[in-house]
Amino acid sequence: DTLFIFLILAVIVTLLQFTLLDLALKIGFKPDDWILYFAYKTLGLQPLSKLFEVWAERGIYTTYQVYYMGLLETLVGFDYHSFQVVNLIFKALGTLAIFPLVLVIFRSKLLAILTTLFFAISYASIGPLEFAVKGSDFLAIFWMCIFLVAYCLVVTKYSRNFLWISVSLILLILTLIFSPIRLFPILILLPLIEIYLLIKNLNLKNVTNILIRLSVFYSPFLFVIFSSPDSISGLL
Numbered sequence: 205d206t207l208f209i210f211l212i213l214a215v216i217v218t219l220l221q222f223t224l225l226d227l228a229l230k231i232g233f234k235p236d237d238w239i240l241y242f243a244y245k246t247l248g249l250q251p252l253s254k255l256f257e258v259w260a261e262r263g264i265y266t267t268y269q270v271y272y273m274g275l276l277e278t279l280v281g282f283d284y285h286s287f288q289v290v291n292l293i294f295k296a297l298g299t300l301a302i303f304p305l306v307l308v309i310f311r312s313k314l315l316a317i318l319t320t321l322f323f324a325i326s327y328a329s330i331g332p333l334e335f336a337v338k339g340s341d342f343l344a345i346f347w348m349c350i351f352l353v354a355y356c357l358v359v360t361k362y363s364r365n366f367l368w369i370s371v372s373l374i375l376l377i378l379t380l381i382f383s384p385i386r387l388f389p390i391l392i393l394l395p396l397i398e399i400y401l402l403i404k405n406l407n408l409k410n411v412t413n414i415l416i417r418l419s420v421f422y423s424p425f426l427f428v429i430f431s432s433p434d435s436i437s438g439l440l
Contacts, residue, residue, distance in 0.1 A: 206313065210303060213317060217299050217324045221292045224325060228333040229288050237273070237284075237336045240266060244274040264384050272340040272382070284336060291332070291339030298342040299324045301349035308356050344383030348390060351375035355394075359401065363413040369420050376421060394421060 233241070243262075247254045251274055259267050280286035302323055306316040323329050332338035354372040362368035379387055398414045 206307070209313060209317065210300070213303060213320060214296075214300055217320065218296050220321075220324050221296045221299075225292060225295075225330060225333065228292065228330070229285055231284075231288060231334070231336075233284050234335050240269050240337050241273045241277075243270045244277070247274075268340060268381060268384060269337045273337055276336065276339070287336040287339070288333065291336065291342065294339055294342035294346065295329070295333070296324075298345035298349070299329070301346045304353050305349040308353050340382045341386055344379055344381075344387050347375055347378040347382060348387055351379050351390075358417065359397075364416065369417065373420055373424070377424060391422075391425065394418065 243258075243266075244251060247258070247270075251271070255267075255271075258270055262270065276287045276290055279290055299320060303316045303320045306319045307313065310316070332341040351372060354368065354375055358365070358368050358372055376390070379390060395418065398418060402410060402414060
């Protein structure tokens, strides 16, 4: 029943994206798109080998955008129309990922359906389509929703399951890779959630589980902070 609803919703959301937002397919590259695309092309045949050089030059603000332009070119070649088609697909994926998140948290199919549809047509959700490079925000939303679903399962069912915690960490990293300057507040949200859970049920076992989760989730970011503090200065 839930799967059937989701499949119907997927069709509706996809149709909405490609009908209501078809004007986005006619938008050409903006100056920022050109700058970041040319930056990617200057990296040569092995762009990933230059990741640390790009990071040193551009920091957190635009490194991910340079490589996102490379991702789009890898998927469809150099075709700005196709770039926006891919962005609309990513937007549909990000929108649909809201459904399981709301369902897991609130356990209401109706609320999950309405939230997904409202986001699909929301003015606030289409802003990134102005620039081809900002389509990465939609991928970040997709990974964020999947991470939060996994995180909810870790908190409620798999508190000490190494596999689930590891998968959640990977999803969190993917969320921040695709849009660090938009979604870094999630790093602030997690301890707030854990404090709330601790207040609701204060005992030694919960304290231990919370410390384990936070230690795993924050370990890669703390490593970056202490090993290269200047590289994240743009986040502050």
